[in-house]
Amino acid sequence: xxxxxxxxxxxxxxxxxxxxxxxxxxxxxxxxxxxxxxxxxxxxxxxxxxxxxxxxxxxxxxxxxxxxxxxxxxxxxxxxxxxxxxxxxxxxxxxxxxxxxxxxxxxxxxxxxxxxxxxxxxxxxxxxxxxxxxxxxxxxxxxxxxxxxxxxxxxxxxxxxxxxxxxxxxxxxxxxxxxxxxxxxxxxxxxxxxxxxxxxxxxxxxxxxxxxxxxxxxxxxxxxxxxxxxxxxxxxxxxxxxxxxxxxxxxxxxxxxxxxxxxxxxxxxxxxxxxxxxxxxxxxxxxxxxxxxxxxxxxxxxxxxxxxxxxxxxxxxxxxxxxxxxxxxxxxxxxxxxxxxxxxxxxxxxxxxxxxxxxxxxxxxxxxxxxxxxxxxxxxxxxxxxxxxxxxxxxxxxxxxxxxxxxxxxxxxxxxxxxxxxxxxxxxxxxxxxxxxxxxxxxxxxxxxxxxxxxxxxxxxxxxxxxxxxxxxxxxxxxxxxxxxxxxxxx
Amino acid sequence: xxxxxxxxxxxxxxxxxxxxxxxxxxxxxxxxxxxxxxxxxxxxxxxxxxxxxxxxxxxxxxxxxxxxxxxxxxxxxxxxxxxxxxxxxxxxxxxxxxxxxxxxxxxxxxxxxxxxxxxxxxxxxxxxxxxxxxxxxxxxxxxxxxxxxxxxxxxxxxxxxxxxxxxxxxxxxxxxxxxxxxxxxxxxxxxxxxxxxxxxxxxxxxxxxxxxxxxxxxxxxxxxxxxxxxxxxxxxxxxxxxxxxxxxxxxxx
Numbered sequence: 001x002x003x004x005x006x007x008x009x010x011x012x013x014x015x016x017x018x019x020x021x022x023x024x025x026x027x028x029x030x031x032x033x034x035x036x037x038x039x040x041x042x043x044x045x046x047x048x049x050x051x052x053x054x055x056x057x058x059x060x061x062x063x064x065x066x067x068x069x070x071x072x073x074x075x076x077x078x079x080x081x082x083x084x085x086x087x088x089x090x091x092x093x094x095x096x097x098x099x100x101x102x103x104x105x106x107x108x109x110x111x112x113x114x115x116x117x118x119x120x121x122x123x124x125x126x127x128x129x130x131x132x133x134x135x136x137x138x139x140x141x142x143x144x145x146x147x148x149x150x151x152x153x154x155x156x157x158x159x160x161x162x163x164x165x166x167x168x169x170x171x172x173x174x175x176x177x178x179x180x181x182x183x184x185x186x187x188x189x190x191x192x193x194x195x196x197x198x199x200x201x202x203x204x205x206x207x208x209x210x211x212x213x214x215x216x217x218x219x220x221x222x223x224x225x226x227x228x229x230x231x232x233x234x235x236x237x238x239x240x241x242x243x244x245x246x247x248x249x250x251x252x253x254x255x256x257x258x259x260x261x262x263x264x265x266x267x268x269x270x271x272x273x274x275x276x277x278x279x280x281x282x283x284x285x286x287x288x289x290x291x292x293x294x295x296x297x298x299x300x301x302x303x304x305x306x307x308x309x310x311x312x313x314x315x316x317x318x319x320x321x322x323x324x325x326x327x328x329x330x331x332x333x334x335x336x337x338x339x340x341x342x343x344x345x346x347x348x349x350x351x352x353x354x355x356x357x358x359x360x361x362x363x364x365x366x367x368x369x370x371x372x373x374x375x376x377x378x379x380x381x382x383x384x385x386x387x388x389x390x391x392x393x394x395x396x397x398x399x400x401x402x403x404x405x406x407x408x409x410x411x412x413x414x415x416x417x418x419x420x421x422x423x424x425x426x427x428x429x430x431x432x433x434x435x436x437x438x439x440x441x442x443x444x445x446x447x448x449x450x451x452x453x454x455x456x457x458x459x460x461x462x463x464x465x466x467x468x469x470x471x472x473x474x475x476x477x478x479x480x481x482x483x484x485x486x487x488x489x490x491x
Numbered sequence: 492x493x494x495x496x497x498x499x500x501x502x503x504x505x506x507x508x509x510x511x512x513x514x515x516x517x518x519x520x521x522x523x524x525x526x527x528x529x530x531x532x533x534x535x536x537x538x539x540x541x542x543x544x545x546x547x548x549x550x551x552x553x554x555x556x557x558x559x560x561x562x563x564x565x566x567x568x569x570x571x572x573x574x575x576x577x578x579x580x581x582x583x584x585x586x587x588x589x590x591x592x593x594x595x596x597x598x599x600x601x602x603x604x605x606x607x608x609x610x611x612x613x614x615x616x617x618x619x620x621x622x623x624x625x626x627x628x629x630x631x632x633x634x635x636x637x638x639x640x641x642x643x644x645x646x647x648x649x650x651x652x653x654x655x656x657x658x659x660x661x662x663x664x665x666x667x668x669x670x671x672x673x674x675x676x677x678x679x680x681x682x683x684x685x686x687x688x689x690x691x692x693x694x695x696x697x698x699x700x701x702x703x704x705x706x707x708x709x710x711x712x713x714x715x716x717x718x719x720x721x722x723x724x725x726x727x728x729x730x731x732x733x734x735x736x737x738x739x740x741x742x743x744x
Contacts (some may be wrong), residue, residue, distance in 0.1 A: 050705055081733065092659070093695070094702040096652065098630050105716035110707030118716050136500070137512040140658075154706065326669040362663055363670035363693070365687060376675040405690060446540030 006063030036215030038410025085155030091147035145176025241440030354420030370400035546622035564617030575606030
């Protein structure tokens, strides 16, 4: 079905190849799992299989990559779309039509299906992803997990011979991710399509795989084979920074006794350390009649490391923004030390609180990495910025002049973290900080966070990453439908 | 999965919601061209009334939604009326009938009536436009444009994608402004935001184009999941619209 021989690809304008020397075969109906550190060319391989490289993104092609015996770069656009279905990471970037059934039909229309066949196939495809009955709903009203399953229905509908999924569960909460992979497992068990899946969350995807391809950070393959044979080379894969099933990470040490809150986290009276953040009876909504948060109460002290967990849309990001004064509550009060963070001048707020947004790309304010990290810093902080970037694996002498938008997803995430960490704020709010990080990036992040937090800062991390929550949190707050459903100290 | 009927669904299943988008668009054009032939205040008032009434009754638009959609347009109409009263050319005509003298400003009957006519025309355009927008799903409009008006698919679907990205751009702007604040930068409406917005818009456009291509867009002749065809309903609406326009023009003369 798929055959790669000495396949490589280099984007136009790039100094190094994204992929090189790739050799592998995948039989029809089998499932290939592609793993590798961030920036190892996994997404490029997905685009090449779908024929979007070099057709849509130009570059230099070497060797051979064939699907059903035809070079993917030679496929006419129509012939290729008929054979390959591609699911991307972010559902909001692949849903084209407003209504669910129209979106599933979109791919069928493009492939010239007859109307009767479409009307029979659309409900079938929706049933395959457990979205039957949602035909006339607006796609934007679905949850993140449902949207991603809709995207899967859209590419499954034309019955592609090859299904390529590029980190399809990265944006989903753990329950939605498992639901998605369960639907995918059902597709695999039919064996009607060959599946290529790229995943960081290997624990859940591993059981699906018949064969595994591991790529190194230079875009060259490290290992290829069945899951068992690949794991025999575990040391080399570990060294490359790849997540493997059962990878153990070192949790942050518990903060010393004196800095821990004494009893119940919700009762301010019984504490030793003064609260750094206090929220009382906070209500918030973006539009009238649609409350996002309701009656939120919490007190956080220096040294506390709080994981904000809960399903997509539960209000985690909104709460984070309220706590550092990027939004103002509709009712109730928020105090950052003695002041209302929403009323603090930006200059002062930026020294006391840091916030890292879920999508790094949407928070970049400069066209070069160097300008981005130095933005708003005092001249005497430049050396520290340089040092921090080097420790995050992005030394400014190599990365300084690059565009933040052209970094890999993992690199973008680290740059956005650096912009907050460099100011050493006493309250740090991170929205999905481990998103797309390989093991080395994860460990570097944990280490740097640990140093910063040891100085007594208070951390809030909104996260779907159960490993990260377990590794850092001294306290877990669960938000569901805008209400705190659980708030407990973990030991 | 039981789905609550949304307001949008209620409108889409109404008489106006089921009518062809092109029918509604043609009615709007015929009405507005017809109104161009008169400067009397009556006809635009009647047309606006008919449009709003059919929006509420035939389009099942909630009155509050209609008011909200019209709010900014009332403001525009008000500005048009005021500026024409104050700056109307007739005010300098010595033969014109003077109504009032405010300081150095002379206001005449003629300027007043032209201003009213123009303002009412804006009201008519706004009412017709709001009812059209509230009862027409963008998807149906694109279907009608592509299938009946032979508008190129690339253009029509591109416009649809851009329309759907509007909420996303609003979020981009909010996030960028918050990012500036948390980095200690003053001026939450700094011109540099525009550059960031532009970069994000282009990148989003690239990604959507990539996703559409990956799903076989533009790879060959497309078939149609939703067929657009005219029905008796469209004929009835069209005839009704022409009769009401003629009546409005005749009645007042």
